[in-house]
Amino acid sequence: MLTFMKFGVIIAFLFSLVSLSYLVLKTFSHEKKKLNAEPRGDWKKGIIYAFGKGMMPWEKESARNHLPTYIGGIFYHIGIFISLLYLLIVILAIQLPAAVILPVRVLSLAGAIAGLALLAKRIFSPVMRALSCPDDFAANIIVDIFLILSFLHTLLPAPSPVPVPVVTLFLFASAVIMFLYMPLGKIRHCFFFFYVRILFGIFYGRRGVFQNNFCHQGGKVFLIINFLVFLRALVP
Amino acid sequence: MNENETYVSKDPFDEKIEQLSPADREKALKVFAEKINREFAVYFNSCVHCGLCADSCHYYLTHQDIQSLPAYKLGLVIGIFKKYFSFMGKNMPGWVGAKSFDNRMVKEWVDSLYGRCSLCGRCSLNCSIGINIAALIRAARGALAAIGLVPPGLQSTIETAVEKGNNMGIKKDDWLETASWLEEELQTEIADPAARIPMDQKDARYFYTINPREAMFFPLSISAVAKLFHAAGESWTLAADSYDVTNYGLYSGDDETAGMLSDRLVQGMAKLGCKTLVLAECGHGFKSNRWEAPEWLSKKYGFEVKSILEVVAGFIREGRIKLDPAKNQEPVTLHDPCNLVRMGGIIEEQRFILRHAVSQFIEMIPNREKNFCCGGGGGQLAMTQFSQRRLKAGGVKAEQIRKTGAKIVATPCHNCIDQLMELNKHYQLDVKIKTVCELAADALVL
Ligand code: SF4
Numbered sequence: 001m002l003t004f005m006k007f008g009v010i011i012a013f014l015f016s017l018v019s020l021s022y023l024v025l026k027t028f029s030h031e032k033k034k035l036n037a038e039p040r041g042d043w044k045k046g047i048i049y050a051f052g053k054g055m056m057p058w059e060k061e062s063a064r065n066h067l068p069t070y071i072g073g074i075f076y077h078i079g080i081f082i083s084l085l086y087l088l089i090v091i092l093a094i095q096l097p098a099a100v101i102l103p104v105r106v107l108s109l110a111g112a113i114a115g116l117a118l119l120a121k122r123i124f125s126p127v128m129r130a131l132s133c134p135d136d137f138a139a140n141i142i143v144d145i146f147l148i149l150s151f152l153h154t155l156l157p158a159p160s161p162v163p164v165p166v167v168t169l170f171l172f173a174s175a176v177i178m179f180l181y182m183p184l185g186k187i188r189h190c191f192f193f194f195y196v197r198i199l200f201g202i203f204y205g206r207r208g209v210f211q212n213n214f215c216h217q218g219g220k221v222f223l224i225i226n227f228l229v230f231l232r233a234l235v236p
Numbered sequence: 237m238n239e240n241e242t243y244v245s246k247d248p249f250d251e252k253i254e255q256l257s258p259a260d261r262e263k264a265l266k267v268f269a270e271k272i273n274r275e276f277a278v279y280f281n282s283c284v285h286c287g288l289c290a291d292s293c294h295y296y297l298t299h300q301d302i303q304s305l306p307a308y309k310l311g312l313v314i315g316i317f318k319k320y321f322s323f324m325g326k327n328m329p330g331w332v333g334a335k336s337f338d339n340r341m342v343k344e345w346v347d348s349l350y351g352r353c354s355l356c357g358r359c360s361l362n363c364s365i366g367i368n369i370a371a372l373i374r375a376a377r378g379a380l381a382a383i384g385l386v387p388p389g390l391q392s393t394i395e396t397a398v399e400k401g402n403n404m405g406i407k408k409d410d411w412l413e414t415a416s417w418l419e420e421e422l423q424t425e426i427a428d429p430a431a432r433i434p435m436d437q438k439d440a441r442y443f444y445t446i447n448p449r450e451a452m453f454f455p456l457s458i459s460a461v462a463k464l465f466h467a468a469g470e471s472w473t474l475a476a477d478s479y480d481v482t483n484y485g486l487y488s489g490d491d492e493t494a495g496m497l498s499d500r501l502v503q504g505m506a507k508l509g510c511k512t513l514v515l516a517e518c519g520h521g522f523k524s525n526r527w528e529a530p531e532w533l534s535k536k537y538g539f540e541v542k543s544i545l546e547v548v549a550g551f552i553r554e555g556r557i558k559l560d561p562a563k564n565q566e567p568v569t570l571h572d573p574c575n576l577v578r579m580g581g582i583i584e585e586q587r588f589i590l591r592h593a594v595s596q597f598i599e600m601i602p603n604r605e606k607n608f609c610c611g612g613g614g615g616q617l618a619m620t621q622f623s624q625r626r627l628k629a630g631g632v633k634a635e636q637i638r639k640t641g642a643k644i645v646a647t648p649c650h651n652c653i654d655q656l657m658e659l660n661k662h663y664q665l666d667v668k669i670k671t672v673c674e675l676a677a678d679a680l681v682l
């Protein structure tokens with residue numbers, strides 16, 4: 001049964017990978033926009049900004065004003081990443097030392113709590129409800145279940161007293177569902193996120209938008225003011 | 237009409253929407269499909285409905301309705317992409333939020349994409365993912381433009397520009413007369429008969445363009461620039477025919493017309509053999525001609541394109557003009573036009589000029605690329621049916637201005653000036669609105 005489930009996870013993962021790759025290829029089959037205007041700034045600096053300061057709450061108003069959601073989102077995504085690594089370890093039947101298990105346990109739990117909190121926000125906030133479609137709820141629930149099962153799995157004693165713990169089977173089943181759903185719904189954004197950030201960086205970087213902020217004294221002062229505003233937002 | 241209501245009054249434009257045939261909608265979808273490049277296709281797959289873009293939009297902040305939320309507006313566009321161009325959207329539309337492009341949806345597109353967005357791009361900066369929401373909304377506007385659904389005020393501005401050569405329909409004789417009158421005034425003001433407002437000067441270094449509103453209503457902003465050029469001893473010219481920096485095709489979403497309008501300046505440059513195209517203080521004119529036109533026209537320009545702010549800041553840096561800030565004593569704040577700053581990259585030049593030209597300069601919070609839109613962009617000033625919403629959306633800017641305590645609001649954009657003047661009246665701000673070059677010219681030491 002365990003081997004069968006492991007096999008299922010691998011097949012589902014491959015399905016996901018192939019489907020997402022197809023989707024990416026389809027997306028990339030569209031013509032690339034040619035940029036003829038002479039750049040004013042450096043696109044590379046823009047990309048560095050997009051993946052660095054541009055995501056920080058003292059720089060980004062939406063993150064600053066919605067700190068719980070922002071922090072929840074970070075924990076959610078860290079939890080998912082760690083749980084995926086953990087899944088690989090479980091499939092490969094590698095025994096992790098207790099010192100490593102502990103952070104995995106904490107992060108998968110934190111991810112699960114964050115996921116459930118984001119789900120609650122989507123359910124109870126009228127604005128979020130109005131913005132959402134069934135896919136949003138489904139994607140969240142599927143991933144939350146995977147995170148919860150990852151967390152529960154980390155609680156199993158090692159070596160296991162039973163040959164095939166039921167939690168393991170459920171963890172594999174949830175992974176199968178998650179991988180199968182990935183290319184169909186919004187979880188696919190995990191593939192596109194990085195490309196969008198690159199496009200974001202290129203757009204503003206070429207136009208010299210952020211460059212001004214970091215090259216001139218005024219920009220640095222502004223950054224400090226932003227950081228102070230952010231700190232003030234932390235005080236109730 | 238209550239500004240929170242959807243635009244429902246029965247007028248010929250509404251009837252036109254109601255009478256759209258499937259063939260019309262198909263045509264719009266075809267144009268929409270043609271606009272989907274790789275970048276857009278990636279964006280269409282990326283919105284996670286987190287809602288964090290909500291309070292970055294001045295429409296949402298002031299109206300607090302779901303229709304004003306950036307992600308909702310974006311969802312109207314993505315919903316159509318999903319329905320007609322994605323596997324899940326075609327097979328399980330309700331599950332993924334795919335939407336049919338029926339007449340009701342067309343009406344909502346017009347109402348939301350034209351009527352609730354100034355294409356300011358502030359939401360993109362704040363989007364969790366980084367989606368260029370304004371670009372997608374503009375692309376959808378382009379599909380509406382293809383079936384003649386640009387709101388009448390905006391469309392007539394474009395038609396005037398296409399037919400008459402400038403968006404105010406100024407006759408050539410009137411323009412030449414205005415320029416010559418301004419030249420005489422300038423000579424008297426600075427007591428220098430050599431001061432000139434050159435017209436069609438071949439091989440001049442700078443080919444200067446204006447917003448036709450300046451010639452019609454704000455001629456002093458032309459004199460201000462002329463005074464600065466004169467003081468710097470620079471070689472420059474205006475053109476008798478191609479001088480309109482504005483391009484409302486940017487707002488209608490019609491790339492072809494937009495390209496044609498911008499190409500006039502390219503032709504003007506070629507005709508006079510000038511070295512640098514200098515764009516007047518006009519946010520959307522800058523964005524159009526500096527950043528978008530080379531894409532619309534699918535060609536690289538063989539000349540430099542600059543904002544007048546870059547030129548004037550250069551004069552100051554090189555010591556070619558001297559400004560005395562004591563000549564502008566009242567406290568001044570600066571409004572950053574979205575198209576020039578957030579989407580244009582001209583951020584520090586206006587600050588550099590103002591620091592040399594005025595005694596007290598107070599920044600609005602937030603400022604620079606994070607600044608709020610005044611509400612006048614996106615063609616809103618031309619689309620009179622949405623003017624109540626526009627004024628309400630401008631409330632965020634009015635509050636920003638009030639908090640600075642400034643007596644003068646400087647802004648390098650004539651569209652922003654129009655909106656700020658209305659906000660000044662509506663919100664009783666009791667401020668004067670000026671261009672940056674006007675303040676610089678007032679501080680000039682001759
Ligand atoms: S571009 Fe500006 S007006 Fe339009 S949705 Fe975004 S923030 Fe709002």
Ligand code: SF4
Nearest residue numbers: 286287289307363364
């Ligand atoms: S912030 Fe970006 S990803 Fe989130 S709802 Fe708004 S547009 Fe979508």
